[in-house]
Amino acid sequence: MADTAASSTAEAPSPQETKKAADVENNGPEEPSASLISASEIDIGSLTIDEDKNINKFLHEPEDSIIEAVTSGDTPYTSAFTFEELNLSPELLKGLYVEMKFEKPSKIQAISLPMILNPPYKDLIAQAHNGSGKTTCFTLGMLSRVDPKLKAPQAFCICPTRELAIQNVDVLRKMGKHTGITSECAIRSDGSNRNNIYNRPPITAQVVIGTPGTILKWMSCKKLSVSFVKILVFDEADHMLLEEGFKDDSLRIMKDIQRRSSHCQVLLFSATFDDIVKNFISKIVKGDHIRLFVKKEELSLDSVKQYKVNVPDELSKVMVIKDRIFEFGERLGQAIIFVRTRNSATTLHQSLTDLGYDCTTIQGGLSEEDRDKIVKEFKDGLTQVLISTDLLARGFDQQQVNLVINYDLPVKHDRSEPNCEVYLHRIGRAGRFGRKGAVFNLLCGDADVTIMSKIEDHFGMEVTEVPNWRDEDGFKAALGSAGLL
DNA sequence: AAAAAAT
Known part of the structure; x- marks a missing residue:
């Protein structure tokens, strides 16, 4: 079987569009914004697997997908049934088809990619099943939003472990092989002098993927500029934003970027967002944003x-x-x-x-x-x-x-x-x-x-x-x- | 009586 990420199943219910009033509170005197938050919460519980036939249909039957459009605020988005519809560069399409051997977007990809790749580049909180292709969503987002001519960090991805950072860099380099986009893995080094950040020139890689402690360290010693960062991804976002030890670092990175760089899109991805995290996140991600959630009863994989x-x-x-x-x-x-x-x-x-x-x-x-x-x-x-x-x-x-x-x-x-x-x-x-x-x-x-x-x-x-x-x-x-x- | 990152 080819390693194919494909689209969705037929019997599943249509994603319901629900517009919610602001459930975000004013954060205190130093945050006088209080602007009305409009966030669309989209239930993608239909990502579940067809139980009767006990097969993962959405991987194989993209043409049956019934997700056609979801909207956020006043901006309509249409799900993508093919990667061609996403206006990706030919180099990136080649990476998807030739290097990654993908054929069609998976469900989470079909829904989220149009939102990630197109203006107004709203912040996105996206939950999807394990193994359903979340990495591809944010990797494509980073690769397609980077300006290849600007040799400076423009996309950050924060991960909980060095293993995950390495894995994500590997995926990005494979997918972006023909784009010429450069990347750097910001994880604790082996301690040798050559790799010591103090002995290195400032980072010019366009995508930086790493663990929060190292990224912060590189930022604080002025080797990692955040001035041009326009997309910030948190992989395993619930973990990164809730766990003591990760939470403070993650928020510091986010705040520093938002202070020095204008209009940075924030993407939060995970298979799990419990209610505590959901509430907390709506206080972090201010303004117009999109949420894609799966019911917890539908999260475990039938395969x-x-x-x-x-x-x-x-x-x-x-x-x-x-x-x-x-x-x-x-x-x-x-x-x-x-x-x-x-x-x-x-x-x-x-x-x-x-x-x-x-x-x-x-x-x-x-x-x-x-x-x-x-x-x-x-x-x-x-x-x-x-x-x-x-x-x-x-x-x-x-x-x-x-x-x-x-x-x-x-x-x-x-x-x-x-x-x-x-x-x-x-x-x-x-x-x-x-x-x-x-x-x-x-x-x-x-x-x-x-x-x-x-x-x-x-x-x-x-x-x-x-x-x-x-x-x-x-x-x-x-x-x-x-x-x- | 914890895992993770990093100082």
Whole structure:
């Protein structure tokens, strides 16, 4: 199957246009604007997959799409059914067709690209399913809005991890191969003198993609100009704007750009925006903007089968992974096993290695060099099983991954509540672009059972239970039903 | 009894 991002399905309901009055409050004395905010909130719940036929139709049947037009304020936009309709440069179209091997815009692309690429360049908050092509949306946005003649940073993309920044730079360079647009990855360097920002000339790359700390550092030492920035992207925006440690940096970058550069378009992309973030974001993005949201009940991917299995202890977790899931693994592609802590990653790695099972591990405690190497080996297909903390929970795109194992369930800090957003991001590592996949949740104890059921409630779905962890047939049935046997 | 970025 070609790596095709295509358009939408027929049975889905039309996106509803709802115009909302300002739900943004005046931010205080220093922000006297209070101008009426007009924001269109567009429900793209129709992005859901056709349940009866159980196939991801919108990837293959672009001509059936019923999304025709959505409007924001007084500006009408028409969805794009082909990339040609978007007035992209021939060089960029060549990148899409030849380098990326795309054929048609996916649903989120069809809806959002006309809004991103055309005046008046409104700010956009866009939610879409995992693996549905959000990266292409903002990458095209950055590439097509950059003035090739101006050798200065004009587009920023802020990402939560160095891995995601590297991945996004790779996509941008591939997609923009024929455009001549230059890019720079702003992530913590290896510490060598040559790469030290103080020893480098000012950045002239037209697109800068990186992590917030490094971008801020480059800005504060005056090596990274924001004067010409006209498009600012936050990948995994809910995370970047809510998490302590990210939030302040993200807002500082945004404010600095808005102070020095006029009319900077802000794009916020993620598969998850909980209500807290939604409310917070409307205070950040002021003025006329567009919001595209998906109902949480429709977010989980039907192409990825989810399972849960009760196990008595840690040893049985390892045995389930090795003797039940991997044992029948001829059709398995690559697998990611998520753990809660760095320490858990290390011990699980030890267990699997002791049992003679090859795997690699990535977590934030490793050196930059090791992290880059582990990810490269996995992306090159040299390793099959990767143990990871939530470092890789978001955005990591490796199409050969069709198995995700939650060795530890994703929980919030106090561990009594599930982290539903992280759950959704984790399972989204399997089933990229509508591919098949399986997720196994290993539940150990009553607390895990409770957390699992809260996750099921949150997304309004039921996760199939594998009745007995010792029973091989249960796992064979599960893997078979997920298409991995 | 946390992961992430970076100082």
